[in-house]
Amino acid sequence: MKRLWNIFKQGIIFENPLLMLMIGLCSALAVTTSVSNAVGMGVAMTFVMLCSEIMISAFRKVIPNSVRIPIFIVIIAAFTTIIDYVMQAYFPELSKSMGVFIPLIVVNCIIMGRVEAFAYKQKVPDAIVDSLGMGLGYTWVMVGIAALRELLGNGTLAGTQVMPASFQPILFFTMSPGGFLVFALFISFNIWLKGRMAKAQAAKAGAAQEDAA
Amino acid sequence: MIKQFAKLGLILAAFAGVACAGLAVVYVATKDQIAANAGKQLNESLKDLFAEAEEFAPESLESPDPAVAFQAAYVARRGGSPLGIAIKASGPSYGGDSVLLVGVGLDRRLVGVRVLENKDTPGLGANAASPTSYVDKAAKTTFPGQFAGKPISEAFEVKKDVQAITASTITSRALTKIVKAAGGAAGSWLERLAGGK
Structure with a gap:
């Protein structure tokens, strides 16, 4: 149980795909202009990652090493297309506003990276936990960036007006340079948080040592 | 060697087959x-x-502008007599093709413009499809909303007779171009209608 919890935790802060591994940034910066897009992208990514990691981990013994990449792509592409159809059918508005970024999940390096580095070598329960941790880590960063950008750049939050009417939206945050700035702020925050947590852990270990002495 | 390749190919084909199914x-x-x-x-x-x-x-109508494609056109009728024509037209915009539905009445004025598809930047060009993003805040006119009641003979020039979406000149120009092409085609359809009957 403890082992699974540790795997899950990795994706959220210590190995956060966006803030620490820094992969899959293109679509992350592109769709974080509104909270609803960020939630949609996060859920879609988590779904594709979960299904792909389960499949690849379950079949890892029958996937030959030399053709593993094409097989990964076939599996990831199939799940991406499935979520694309489902969104078009049942969430047409969301699907429209996400545009090309849903089909592009196929080549998202986060999924490819986790599948290659983790699912292909680990058991199914570990792969499930890893994909959920990574998915949650991806989603919280997406929603956080999007909330800040939407609030400052458009004066709204998830589509509802929250800023007073006198607030002049700062368009800069909606455009790419603003995206980079907010993204950088999140990276610094995560590094600070990680440093603090490591320090706290070291202090705890030190105290335990003293007690023993 | 060949056997090994065949085996790999078969495994890959098996995965692809299951995925296809x-x-x-x-x-x-x-x-x-x-x-x-x-x-x-x-x-x-x-x-x-x-x-x-x-x-x-x-x-069926022909687009007068090669950059704008007409996907469909519908004659609105009531009791057998036409009220006007609605044209579903697409043209290139900032983030890919945009699709508009342009309605023109018998009085040679635009009945209205609706954005069916738009893939432009969220928060900027995509505001063309937002019902709460106004080009004229005082009058509460949206970008497509400003076309309602406009005669199709007008110039349709952004920043002159058409108000642009803030920081989205490319989207504004692209959509206006689609409206203009649809308006022109509707104009010649109205002439044929008047001449033919």
Whole structure:
């Protein structure tokens, strides 16, 4: 149980795909202009990652090493297309506003990276936990960036007006340079948080040592 | 060696085959819903433009502008006599093709413009489709809303007779171009209608 919890935790802060591994940034910066897009992208990514990691981990013994990449792509592409159809059918508005970024999940390096580095070598329960941790880590960063950008750049939050009417939206945050700035702020925050947590852990270990002495 | 290749190929083919089968199932399951969504949106927009119309008859029109393609056109009728024409036209915009539904009445004025598809930057160009993003805050006019009641003979020039969306000149110009092309085609259709009957 403890082992699974540790795997899950990795994706959220210590190995956060966006803030620490820094992969899959293109679509992350592109769709974080509104909270609803960020939630949609996060859920879609988590779904594709979960299904792909389960499949690849379950079949890892029958996937030959030399053709593993094409097989990964076939599996990831199939799940991406499935979520694309489902969104078009049942969430047409969301699907429209996400545009090309849903089909592009196929080549998202986060999924490819986790599948290659983790699912292909680990058991199914570990792969499930890893994909959920990574998915949650991806989603919280997406929603956080999007909330800040939407609030400052458009004066709204998830589509509802929250800023007073006198607030002049700062368009800069909606455009790419603003995206980079907010993204950088999140990276610094995560590094600070990680440093603090490591320090706290070291202090705890030190105290335990003293007690023993 | 050949045997090894054949084995790898077969394994890859097996995975691809299973993936295809799965996709086929999902495609069949969602196909009708996706088509219904698109049809419903078009229908609602048509009814929205011509609230009094009883039926919409398909009509084929040529686009006067090579950059703008007409996907469909519908003559709105009530009791057999036409009320106007709605043209579903697409043209390139900032983030890919945009699709508009442009309605023109018998008085040679635009009845209205509806944005059916737009893939431009969220928060900027995509505001063209937002019902709460105004180009004229005092009058609460949206970008497509400003075309309602405009004579099709006007110049359709952004920043002159057409108000642009803030920081989205490319989107504004692209959409205006589609409206202009549809307006022109509707104009010649109205002339044929007046001359032919």
